[in-house]
């Protein structure tokens with residue numbers, strides 16, 4: 001365990017076991033600090049690991065070099081619900097090959113540059129960059145489903161004049177309800 005590297009990495013429940021450079025990238029081999037794995041079906045925790053297949057996950061650049069994390073992927077056989085379950089990690093979306101923070105970073109870069117520029121800078125294919133961008137964009141879209149409880153508010157649009165605007169808010173989501181523009185009543 002190297003507490004300085006662990007602090008630098010800033011990911012929960014992992015420690016840097018070793019690191020090396022290869023083909024222009026930094027590779028960080030990680031170990032978990034927690035022995036138990038939670039079943040994703042019933043939340044039962046066990047330290048009996050059924051199998052452990054390492055995976056490579058892209059993370060934020062360190063000192064100008066791209067980073068790959070080599071992580072153990074732990075699978076358990078849950079004695080409680082008798083199902084095979086693969087560990088879920090807070091910092092990686094299920095089935096993804098990038099950390100959440102790296103996907104967020106790529107998303108922000110594409111907003112400022114182009115897919116081609118980000119692809120070149122990050123040594124990712126244009127398809128990979130586009131895939132990350134579209135996925136994050138999709139997850140950020142507002143949920144415009146009908147609210148269950150609403151509140152109505154009125155405020156004066158012009159001081160001293162009887163011009164009022166009505167704002168409809170979703171009480172449960174604490175956001176403006178559809179339509180996004182205030183309903184105006186002159």
Ligand SMILES: [Zn+2]
Pocket residue numbers: 039040041042043044078079080081082083
């Ligand atoms: Zn279970």
